[in-house]
Amino acid sequence: MLYFSKLRIIFITLISLLFIAIASSNLIKLDDDFFDKKINLGLDLQGGSYLLLEIDNAPVIEQKLQNLTTTIRNYFKEQNIKINNIKIENDNIFFNVDDQNKQTIIDTFTDENSDINPYYPRFKSHQLNIEDTGVNLKVNFSKQGIINLKTSSQDQAIEIVRRRIDEVGTNEPNILKRGNNRILVELPGLDDPMRVKSLLGKTANLTFRFVTNNQNDSFGVEKLKYEDGIEEATVSKRIIISGDNLLDAQPQMDTQTNQTIVSFSLDRVGAKRFGKATSTGIGKQLAIVLDGKIISAPVVRDTIASGNGQISGGFTFQSATDLALLLRSGALPAPLDIIEERTVGPDLGQDSINAGMIALAIGFLLVIIFMFVKYKIFGLITNVTLIINLFILLGILTLFEATLTLPGIAGIILTVGMAVDANVLIFERIKEELKDEKNNILAFDSGYIKSRTAIIDANITTLLAAIILFFMGSGPIKGFSVTLGIGIFTTLFSVYFIARLFTSLYVSKNRNKEKLI
Amino acid sequence: MIAFNKYYNHFNYISGILIICSLVLLVFKGLNFGIDFKGGTLIELRSSDDKINVSSLRDKFSQMDLGDVSVKKFGNDTDYLIKFENKDNKKNVIEEIKANLDKSFGNNFNFRRVENVGPKVSAELLKSGVIAISLSLAIMLFYIWIRFEWQFSLGAILALFHDVIVTLGVFSLFSLEINLSIIAAVLTIVGYSMNDTVVIFDRVRENLRKYSDIKIFELTNISINETLSRTIITSVTTLLALLAIYFFGGEILKGFSLAMILGVIFGTYSSIYIANTVLVRLRVSQKTVLREDDQK
Numbered sequence: 001m002l003y004f005s006k007l008r009i010i011f012i013t014l015i016s017l018l019f020i021a022i023a024s025s026n027l028i029k030l031d032d033d034f035f036d037k038k039i040n041l042g043l044d045l046q047g048g049s050y051l052l053l054e055i056d057n058a059p060v061i062e063q064k065l066q067n068l069t070t071t072i073r074n075y076f077k078e079q080n081i082k083i084n085n086i087k088i089e090n091d092n093i094f095f096n097v098d099d100q101n102k103q104t105i106i107d108t109f110t111d112e113n114s115d116i117n118p119y120y121p122r123f124k125s126h127q128l129n130i131e132d133t134g135v136n137l138k139v140n141f142s143k144q145g146i147i148n149l150k151t152s153s154q155d156q157a158i159e160i161v162r163r164r165i166d167e168v169g170t171n172e173p174n175i176l177k178r179g180n181n182r183i184l185v186e187l188p189g190l191d192d193p194m195r196v197k198s199l200l201g202k203t204a205n206l207t208f209r210f211v212t213n214n215q216n217d218s219f220g221v222e223k224l225k226y227e228d229g230i231e232e233a234t235v236s237k238r239i240i241i242s243g244d245n246l247l248d249a250q251p252q253m254d255t256q257t258n259q260t261i262v263s264f265s266l267d268r269v270g271a272k273r274f275g276k277a278t279s280t281g282i283g284k285q286l287a288i289v290l291d292g293k294i295i296s297a298p299v300v301r302d303t304i305a306s307g308n309g310q311i312s313g314g315f316t317f318q319s320a321t322d323l324a325l326l327l328r329s330g331a332l333p334a335p336l337d338i339i340e341e342r343t344v345g346p347d348l349g350q351d352s353i354n355a356g357m358i359a360l361a362i363g364f365l366l367v368i369i370f371m372f373v374k375y376k377i378f379g380l381i382t383n384v385t386l387i388i389n390l391f392i393l394l395g396i397l398t399l400f401e402a403t404l405t406l407p408g409i410a411g412i413i414l415t416v417g418m419a420v421d422a423n424v425l426i427f428e429r430i431k432e433e434l435k436d437e438k439n440n441i442l443a444f445d446s447g448y449i450k451s452r453t454a455i456i457d458a459n460i461t462t463l464l465a466a467i468i469l470f471f472m473g474s475g476p477i478k479g480f481s482v483t484l485g486i487g488i489f490t491t492l493f494s495v496y497f498i499a500r501l502f503t504s505l506y507v508s509k510n511r512n513k514e515k516l517i
Numbered sequence: 518m519i520a521f522n523k524y525y526n527h528f529n530y531i532s533g534i535l536i537i538c539s540l541v542l543l544v545f546k547g548l549n550f551g552i553d554f555k556g557g558t559l560i561e562l563r564s565s566d567d568k569i570n571v572s573s574l575r576d577k578f579s580q581m582d583l584g585d586v587s588v589k590k591f592g593n594d595t596d597y598l599i600k601f602e603n604k605d606n607k608k609n610v611i612e613e614i615k616a617n618l619d620k621s622f623g624n625n626f627n628f629r630r631v632e633n634v635g636p637k638v639s640a641e642l643l644k645s646g647v648i649a650i651s652l653s654l655a656i657m658l659f660y661i662w663i664r665f666e667w668q669f670s671l672g673a674i675l676a677l678f679h680d681v682i683v684t685l686g687v688f689s690l691f692s693l694e695i696n697l698s699i700i701a702a703v704l705t706i707v708g709y710s711m712n713d714t715v716v717i718f719d720r721v722r723e724n725l726r727k728y729s730d731i732k733i734f735e736l737t738n739i740s741i742n743e744t745l746s747r748t749i750i751t752s753v754t755t756l757l758a759l760l761a762i763y764f765f766g767g768e769i770l771k772g773f774s775l776a777m778i779l780g781v782i783f784g785t786y787s788s789i790y791i792a793n794t795v796l797v798r799l800r801v802s803q804k805t806v807l808r809e810d811d812q813k
Contacts, residue, residue, distance in 0.1 A: 044769075052638065193631070194612055201608055338608070339635035348561065348629040355767030363761030367754045374750060407698055410762055410770055414705070414777070417758030421751040425716065428747045454719040457664060458712040464656050465708030469701060472649035474642075477701045484705070 004501055012497045016388050019395030026398055039397050042405035044476050045353050047346030048188040053161070053200060053336040055181045060153050060334045061141065065093055068128075072139070075116050076105065085136065093139040105137060106130055120144055150180045153333040158183050161336075163329035164199050183336070193343045195322070203291050203335050204326035206243035208274070211285035211297050212236045224287070226294045227313065233294060235287045240277045242331075245270025249327035251320035254312065260320040263310045264327065271307025279303035288313070290323075356409035363413045364390070371420060375427060378517055381502040382423045389419055389494040396486050405479030415487030421458065422495040425451045431517055440511050444503065455495075463488050519745070521789055522738040525797060528790040532679055539686025546689050551600075551696035552632060554646070556639035558603040558610060561630035564595050569622055571597065577621055581614065592768040596629075603633065646700040650681070653707050661711070665718060666805050672795030673714045676787035680710045684779045698773040706780030709755070713748065713788040720744050721796065725806045733801050737793040752785045 026038050043050055065088050072095070073083050081104065086095040097105060109130040112119045118127045125144035130137060141149065154177060161183055165173050174186035187196060211233050212221060219238035225231070249264040266274055277286070278300050287297040288311050296313040315323065344352075368386065372379040393412065397404060430447030437443040466488070469481035510516060552559050562574075574597060575588040583601040591598035603610060611631055618626050634642070654677060661670045681703055688695060720740040728736065741748075756778060763774040 054637070198609075337635070338633070340638040341631065341633040343628075343631040345627065345629045347627065352767055352769060355765060355770075359761045359764075359766035359770075362765050363758040366757040366761060370750075370754060370757060406767075406769055407701060407773065410766065410773060413758045413762050413766075414755070417755035418709075418751070420754045421712075421747075424747050424750045428744075428750075432743065450723075454716045457715040457719060461657060461660065461711035461715060462705075462708040464660060465653055465704045465711075468649055468653045468656065469704050472645050472652070473701065474697070477697055480698075480701050 004504055009501065012501055016392065016498060019392040020388070021395075022398050023391045023394035026394070037398050037401055039394070040401055040403040041349075041353070042403045042408065042476060042479055043186060043188060043342070043349075044344050044406050045349045045356075045404065046188055047190075047344050047349035048186065049190050049193040049196065050340070050342040051185040051187070051197070051200070051338055052178065052340035053157075053183045053185065054339045055150070055153055055157050055183070055333075056335045056337055057150055057153055057181060060149065061091055061146075062088070064141075064149065065091065068139070069093055071116055079104075081105065091140055094133075094136045095139075096136045102132065102137065106132065109139070120148070147180060154180055154183070156333040157336065160330050160332050161185065161200060164325065165196065167325045167329060168196055168199065170196070182339075189346065190343075193341075197338060197341070199322060199326065200336055201338065202326055203332045204243065204329070205291050205331045206246070206327060207289045208240040208242075208277075209235050209238060209287050209289060210240070210277075210281060211287050224289060224292060224294050233285075233287060233297060235289065235294070240286070241266065241270045241274050243327060244331075245273070246327055249324040251315075251317060251324045252310070254310070257312075259312055260315045260317050261310045261312045262315065262320050262324045262327070263308065266307040266309070268307075271305070274307065274309070275303060275305040279305075352406045356406055360409060360413050360416075364416055367416055367420060375517070377506065378423075378427055378503070381499055381506070382420055382427075384502065385423065385494045385499040386416060386419060388498055389490050390416065392490045392494065393483070393487055396490065397483070402482055402486075403479055404483075405476040407476045408479030408483045411480040411483035411487065415484065415491065418462070419487070419491040419494075422455045422491060423499055425455055425458075426495070426499075427517060434517065440507055440513070440516050444507050448500065455492075459488050459492060518738070518742045520738065521741050521793075522734055522797075525734075525790065525794045528786075529794055532787070532791055535683050535686070536679060539682045539689070542686050542689040543682070546692075548685065548689050548695045549692045550643075551694040552634050552639070553696045554639050554643040556602070556634050556636040558601055558634075559630070559632040560599040560611070560614070560628060561591060562597045562599065563627045563629050564597070564622070564625050565627070566622065566625040567595070569625065574599075577618065578614075581617055583610070583614075596768075642697065646697070649700060650703055650707070653704050654678075654681075657707060657711050661715070664715075665722070666801075668796055668799040668801045668805060669718050669722070671799070672792040673711060673718065675795055676714050676784075676792040677707055677710055679787045679791050680706055680780055680783045683783050684776060687779055688776070693775070694772055696772065698770070699776050702773045702776035702780065705777060706784060709781060710784030710787060713751075713784050714792045716747065717741060717744050717788050717793065721793070721801075722806055725801070725803050729803045734797050737796055741789055741793060748785060748788070752781055755781050 022037070069086050069088065072093070073086060076083055076097075081097060081101045084096040086093065088094075108114055109117045109128060110126070111117075112121075114126070117130075119125075120127070123144045125142050127142060127145040127148065128139055129142045130139050132138075158175060158177060162175050165175065165185065165187070170187050170190055172188060174184075174188075176184045178184045185200070187193070190196065213234060215221060215234075217236045217238070219236055221234050221236055223232050224235050226233070245266050247265045247267050249262055252261050252263045253259075254261045281300050282302070284300055285297045286300050288295045295311060298312070311323070364386075368383045371382050371386075375382065390412070393415065396402075426447055429451040430444055433443040433447045433450070434440070437446065463485060466481045466485035470478060470485065473481055507516065571588060571590055575586075578586045578588055578599060578601075584604055586599065586601040589598050590596065607613075611628070611633075615626075615628065654674070657677060658670060658674050661673045665673075684703065684706060685695075687693075688699070717740055720743055721737055724731075724736050724740050725733075731739070759774050759778050759781065762770050763778065766774060
């Protein structure tokens with residue numbers, strides 16, 4: 001165990017130096033991208049926001065079912081089958097047909113080449129289920145149908161979220177899918193998390209609709225509140241143009257009224273419809289509705305055929321900028337709820353870094369002093385090993401560009417405390433061996449060999465705990481498990497290669513000395 | 518040589534009482550779950566005006582219609598930690614609070630940290646925390662079962678349960694907050710306690726093979742003594758590191774390091790006085806290990 005070949009010594013020295021160099025590269029700025037690797041600081045250290053958004057798919061499902069009732073009615077009308085009493089209840093569509101047509105309808109729905117019920121061969125499932133309840137027919141989304149619907153609304157939502165965040169211009173945002181109805185957003189170094197939160201919290205569903213007093217409007221009417229939450233107006237459900245028709249939107253200053261407005265331009269279809277509506281509707285009030293609230297309802301004075309218009313509504317410059325941003329980036333397919341938020345200000349992050357570093361320095365110093373007092377020369381060997389170990393650990397974290405969190409720093413400090421364990425196990429064992437074995441070298445050999453199982457067992461148990469933490473934990477906790485886990489490997493390396501190298505050099509030189517340890 | 522075995526019975530009773538007390542506390546008093554597991558909102562504020570104090574801040578917050586609000590000092594004199602349930606999950610609650618505070622105290626507050634955990638997420642976090650701890654106990658059990666004879670496994674697992682339950686009992690007794698980092702601490706304790714037990718067990722097994730004429734009662738004592746200086750040194754260095762985190766690592770790591778400190782103390786104790794006494798009570802002998810060797 002004591003013998004080290006020249007090649008091995010070179011190998012150990014090189015590896016140690018390499019990691020020390022990599023770890024040190026955190027302190028200096030290099031131009032080369034490849035070598036300029038750095039440990040990433042977690043949001044709790046550099047400040048920033050962590051947001052978990054959940055897509056509320058209920059309105060999407062309701063809307064889809066609503067559309068489906070029309071589709072079903074029209075589709076079977078063409079085949080001269082009359083659908084009666086169609087209604088939606090608890091995410092199910094119910095309808096009645098004559099008994100002789102029942103089977104035809106069921107066959108149409110269960111046919112693999114069905115026109116109105118797509119079949120997913122991969123999942124061996126239709127989008128919709130149909131069932132004869134005896135009283136009527138029941139149609140609802142199949143399990144796979146719901147999953148597909150959720151994934152597609154998640155795909156759309158993540159795209160919109162990304163556009164909105166890019167427009168705000170934060171650096172290096174991290175936007176990820178979680179499950180099939182959640183989106184994780186990490187925004188490092190954000191100045192104003194509230195703004196992003198309010199931007200993400202809005203669906204931004206924009207519609208232009210006429211204000212009407214006619215309760216018998218063929219499209220139906222609804223009462224909507226103004227933004228102030230007090231005034232109300234009755235608005236037709238007929239949509240003149242929607243946010244989909246917008247090409248661009250920008251905040252502007254109206255030079256005549258000195259008000260902040262949002263000007264927009266419409267695509268061709270939108271411009272045509274807008275022109276037609278404004279020419280027939282002169283004198284009527286056109287309500288601009290955003291997420292179910294009326295922003296303003298100006299009176300149409302002229303035909304607007306250019307496809308350019310403006311929205312006024314008592315905006316501040318900030319709110320106009322945000323509205324324009326929302327309109328440019330498009331509407332979310334469904335409302336998003338922020339179900340988890342963790343925001344750390346940059347100064348708290350810096351405080352945490354400082355506290356972590358001080359704790360690391362003090363913890364390190366205490367352990368080093370203790371080990372030196374207890375073991376003298378072998379304490380010194382342990383300490384040097386401990387320092388190299390720390391550098392290797394930091395080097396590996398740098399190499400993988402791992403994310404360092406505050407619990408991660410705690411993990412490093414803990415590693416320092418526990419890393420001496422293996423060395424202590426070995427030294428104590430050697431001491432015992434020396435009681436019976438007078439030959440220093442033989443005693444050292446058997447000390448190393450006999451302590452091995454205990455060391456491996458001890459480290460495997462800690463490693464198992466770290467692995468479970470890694471898979472079950474979130475964010476900062478994951479950072480803890482990473483440093484703890486990597487720390488185990490670096491500790492074993494430094495104990496069995498670096499410390500043993502030093503020990504062997506010392507013991508070979510003092511092979512005849514009594515009371516060696 | 519210290520006669521640890523003289524006190525096996527005494528400490529078994531003490532441990533039994535500790536576990537019963539902890540369980541009673543856990544069942545009747547329960548744990549003080551933080552917002553991670555209960556849901557709610559947490560705000561860390563720093564004021565730049567020293568005329569502001571806890572009671573004036575508390576009055577202000579209780580007027581804000583937030584339900585049950587707790588306002589506490591956090592670390593130094595200018596930092597405050599505010600917690601409330603946020604039952605209705607109001608969306609703009611932070612903006613409202615900011616506006617309210619600015620109106621009453623002037624713009625003197627820095628919102629250093631805001632955490633908001635919805636009821637759905639907190640339920641999930643609690644579930645995954647419980648799964649993580651159960652899973653780690655199960656994996657440790659499995660590991661020690663393949664490495665040692667069943668008597669040893671039982672001893673190690675009882676020691677583990679003791680450490681986890683008593684640590685949580687202390688948290689319940691002092692109403693210390695349980696959050697995500699405490700779960701991390703408990704898992705690390707599980708690893709540490711196991712580590713400590715395994716080192717002593719390793720020696721017990723080695724000695725069982727070596728001496729056929731020493732009774733397990735004596736043999737455990739010999740093994741504990743032989744590994745004692747290692748046990749002490751490792752606990753001391755680990756505690757030194759943890760104390761450094763506790764005193765200098767900032768407020769956020771206080772709970773975590775306290776749980777770890779308790780865990781290291783209980784873990785060291787239980788390796789000696791629980792794990793080993795199980796071996797004694799189960800009358801482990803040389804046959805136990807030799808039979809196993811034959812099978813291999």
